[in-house]
Structures are given as structure tokens and as C-alpha cells.
Amino acid sequence: MISIAIDGPSGAGKSTAAKMLAARLHFHYVDTGALYRALGYVLSRAGVNLDEEAPVRAAIQPLTVRLVFNEQGQRVLVNEEDVTPFLRTAQAGENASRVSVHASVRDKLLEIQRRAAREYNVIMDGRDIGTQVLPQADLKVFITASVQERARRRYHELQENQTLSQSLEEIIADIQKRDERDRSRAIAPLRKADDATKLDTTHMNLEQVVQALCDLVAERSLNRS
Numbered sequence: 460m461i462s463i464a465i466d467g468p469s470g471a472g473k474s475t476a477a478k479m480l481a482a483r484l485h486f487h488y489v490d491t492g493a494l495y496r497a498l499g500y501v502l503s504r505a506g507v508n509l510d511e512e513a514p515v516r517a518a519i520q521p522l523t524v525r526l527v528f529n530e531q532g533q534r535v536l537v538n539e540e541d542v543t544p545f546l547r548t549a550q551a552g553e554n555a556s557r558v559s560v561h562a563s564v565r566d567k568l569l570e571i572q573r574r575a576a577r578e579y580n581v582i583m584d585g586r587d588i589g590t591q592v593l594p595q596a597d598l599k600v601f602i603t604a605s606v607q608e609r610a611r612r613r614y615h616e617l618q619e620n621q622t623l624s625q626s627l628e629e630i631i632a633d634i635q636k637r638d639e640r641d642r643s644r645a646i647a648p649l650r651k652a653d654d655a656t657k658l659d660t661t662h663m664n665l666e667q668v669v670q671a672l673c674d675l676v677a678e679r680s681l682n683r684s
């Protein structure tokens with residue numbers, strides 16, 4: 460199986476570009492953030508304190524988490540409940556970042572991600588795919604963009620989805636806080652793998668990002684399998 464690891468901070472444009480690349484290559488697109496969002500969602504709904512390791516560990520222990528793929532893409536099932544529709548809000552992102560610092564959460568989700576890469580050709584999007592989840596990935600790309608540009612994109616995305624409830628300045632502050640938490644956590648922090656190619660998309664449009672990814676794929680002949 461072929462694995463392509465795409466890592467980088469929130470809002471750098473990883474997911475849209477990775478999804479388009481997956482469609483072109485007929486690979487499965489795996490959004491690992493959705494797994495953290497699913498646990499954050501279910502735990503916050505149950506009133507668990509997301510910042511404390513012990514209650515989080517106890518709450519997730521009996522949960523079964525499954526990734527399934529259908530024509531609409533990836534779904535996340537927690538105890539067989541499809542929680543996918545609840546995962547794209549800013550609050551779900553914040554909750555995901557909070558639960559993702561705990562070792563018990565990362566351990567629980569690690570094998571699910573690795574299994575997907577054993578079963579399918581994947582483009583896997585996350586924070587620690589190249590460093591921890593799939594260190595043997597055939598291609599690793601670290602996608603970044605400036606904080607201002609990422610906030611601007613997030614603002615437009617929320618506006619389009621009609622879920623905009625923050626000012627641009629508040630979004631910038633949120634992104635900075637999330638970056639800091641993702642980068643400074645003790646376990647599997649957001650970091651470019653030494654053998655990853657860095658792609659700064661600040662001044663690139665979506666088509667250019669997808670093209671740059673396609674070029675990297677072609678250089679390694681990963682499109683000929």
C-alpha cells in the first residue's frame with residue numbers, strides 16, 4: 460500500500476488539497492483531525508473535563524471508535540453513532556486540540572490510523588502523520604501558511620458555511636492559541652518530519668497547491684501503481 464502523509468497547522472489548506480489529490484489518485488483521504496474532534500465532541504457532550512488526563516482516560520476507555528469510508532468520504536463512528544455531522548465547528552476544533560494532548564487519546568487513535576494505511580492507499584492529513592503515525596510514508600509533505608492567511612481562509616470558509624460567529628481578529632487569536640498548544644504538547648507535537656517536503660501556501664491558490672502535490676507524487680512515481 461502507498462501512504463502519503465500531509466501534516467501542518469490548522470487552516471493551512473491541507474484538507475481541501477489532500478482531498479483533491481486523493482480523488483485524482485483514487486486513494487482514500489483520511490482526515491485524522493476528525494478522530495480527535497469525535498472524541499472531543501463525545502467527551503464534552505458527556506460533561507468530561509477535557510483538560511484532565513484521568514477523567515479523559517476513563518471516559519474513552521469503553522468507547523469504540525471506527526473510521527468507515529463510503530461514497531461521501533470518511534465517517535467517524537463512536538459506539539456506532541455517526542458523529543461526523545458535528546465535527547466541523549470551531550468549538551469541535553478547540554475541543555479536539557484540548558483532548559489531543561493526552562497520551563491515552565493519542566494511543567487509542569494511533570492503531571485506527573495505522574490500520575487504515577494498511578488496508579488502503581491513503582493520503583493522511585494530520586499533525587504527526589510523518590513523525591509518529593506513518594514514519595515510513597512514501598511521501599511526506601508539511602503544509603504551512605502565515606497565521607494571517609490561514610485566519611483569512613477560515614473566515615471565508617465559515618462565512619460560506621454560514622457559521623461565522625467571530626471577527627477576523629478573534630480567529631487569528633484562536634489559531635495562534637491552537638498552534639501553540641499543538642506545537643508545544645509533550646506527546647507527538649506538530650513538527651515537520653526531517654524527511655518531509657515543506658510547502659508554504661501563503662501565496663498559492665488551491666490549484667497551485669494541488670499541482671505542487673501532484674508534482675511531488677510524480678517525482679516519486681507514486682501515481683503509477
Ligand code: DC
Nearest residue numbers: 469491492495555556559585586587
Ligand atoms: O486538523 P483538525 O483541525 O481537524 O485537527 C483538530 C485538532 O486535532 C488539532 O488542533 C490537533 C488535533 N490533531 C492532532 O493532534 N493530531 C492529528 N494527527 C490531527 C489532529
